[in-house]
Each structure stands twice: as structure tokens, then as C-alpha cells.
Amino acid sequence: MRVCEIFESLQGEGALAGRPMLFVRLSGCNLACPWCDTPYAQEGGRDMSVGEIARLIAASRLRYVCWTGGEPLLQAGELQAVATKTADKRHCLETNATLPVPAGVFYHVTASPKSLATAPPPADAYKFVIGAQTAYDAEGVRSYAQRYGLPPDKVFLQPQCTEAEEALEGSRRLWDICVREGFSLSPRLHTLLFGNTRGI
Numbered sequence: 598m599r600v601c602e603i604f605e606s607l608q609g610e611g612a613l614a615g616r617p618m619l620f621v622r623l624s625g626c627n628l629a630c631p632w633c634d635t636p637y638a639q640e641g642g643r644d645m646s647v648g649e650i651a652r653l654i655a656a657s658r659l660r661y662v663c664w665t666g667g668e669p670l671l672q673a674g675e676l677q678a679v680a681t682k683t684a685d686k687r688h689c690l691e692t693n694a695t696l697p698v699p700a701g702v703f704y705h706v707t708a709s710p711k712s713l714a715t716a717p718p719p720a721d722a723y724k725f726v727i728g729a730q731t732a733y734d735a736e737g738v739r740s741y742a743q744r745y746g747l748p749p750d751k752v753f754l755q756p757q758c759t760e761a762e763e764a765l766e767g768s769r770r771l772w773d774i775c776v777r778e779g780f781s782l783s784p785r786l787h788t789l790l791f792g793n794t795r796g797i
């Protein structure tokens with residue numbers, strides 16, 4: 598598998614924010630979003646075998662594994678093989694919602710659509726990143742959620758940001774629509790606390 602980085606941290610975003618997890622960030626993405634906060638994961642990385650990654654996961658004392666990227670489902674077959682070898686862990690997925698999610702593999706799936714042009718896939722949570730550069734705004738997400746009948750409590754709005762002040766400012770802007778629509782405000786705990794630091 599092409600791996601960008603593996604590290605233990607706290608989940609900073611979405612429905613599981615604050616939860617300790619082992620992050621497995623895979624390399625490669627099928628999109629090229631101008632606001633991407635992990636451009637270093639779009640290419641490169643190092644090769645690791647399914648067995649090597651499974652051993653690292655098994656050795657972690659943390660119960661939760663977060664598969665992220667890039668787009669981790671570009672390597673869905675091998676990812677599934679690792680998950681099968683480490684089935685005692687709770688495998689969570691962060692996906693850009695462009696590829697089918699294999700059934701029965703993940704404890705929690707967060708779909709983060711980068712465009713509102715297609716229907717959302719089945720997921721446990723829908724995370725929409727909103728900022729000056731993103732392809733949609735909060736009103737667009739509201740119409741999209743209504744059109745596809747997304748339960749409001751599965752919808753998370755998150756400010757596009759790489760620095761703490763941006764995270765705070767963006768969160769303030771999203772506050773009212775979250776209250777009005779019953780959406781959740783997704784924090785960026787790692788950005789608020791450590792800014793644009795990699796590996797946290």
C-alpha cells in the first residue's frame with residue numbers, strides 16, 4: 598500500500614471529535630481540491646505491505662483506527678485486507694464520497710463530498726467543509742441535505758481553515774445555520790490547538 602503517514606492522535610473533526618485514534622493516512626487522491634489541507638498526501642508516500650500495516654495497528658493500544666488520505670478507498674482492496682486482519686479494532690473511514698464504500702468493514706464512515714453535483718453515499722456522518730475557496734456554501738449544503746433527505750443530526754459543517762484564527766472565525770460564521778437547521782458544527786481541534794502542524 599502507498600502510505601503517507603501513520604500516527605496516534607485525537608480525532609479533531611466530526612462526530613468522533615476528541616476520540617483517540619491511530620491515523621493511517623494513505624497516499625493518492627482522485628480529486629485535486631484547491632483548498633486541500635493535506636496536499637502532501639496527494640502523491641508520493643512509501644510502500645508498506647498489508648502485513649506490516651496490520652502489525653502496526655495491532656501493536657497500538659488504541660482501539661480506533663482512522664483511515665484517511667488522500668482518498669483511502671483508492672486502495673480499498675488492501676485496506677479491507679488489513680481491516681480483516683485487525684478485526685478487533687474499530688475501523689473508521691474518512692472518504693471524499695466518490696468511490697463505493699465496502700460493506701461490513703467500517704465501524705464509522707464519514708463522507709465528505711467535495712461537490713454537491715452527485716447524490717451522497719450511505720454514511721454515518723456527512724461532513725461539509727465550507728470556506729471562501731470551497732465549491733459550495735452553507736446554503737448550498739442546506740438545499741442538498743433537504744433534496745436528499747439527509748438527517749440533520751448526521752450533517753456536520755466545518756470551517757475551511759489551516760490556522761486557529763481562521764477556525765474560530767469560520768466557526769462563528771457557521772454557528773447560526775447549524776442552530777437553525779439542526780446541523781452540528783465540526784471543530785478542527787488540531788488546528789485550534791496546534792495550527793497547521795503535520796502529524797497531529
Ligand code: SF4
Binds near residue numbers: 630633634
Ligand atoms: S479529496 Fe481531500 S485529500 Fe483529495 S484533494 Fe480534496 S481535500 Fe485533498
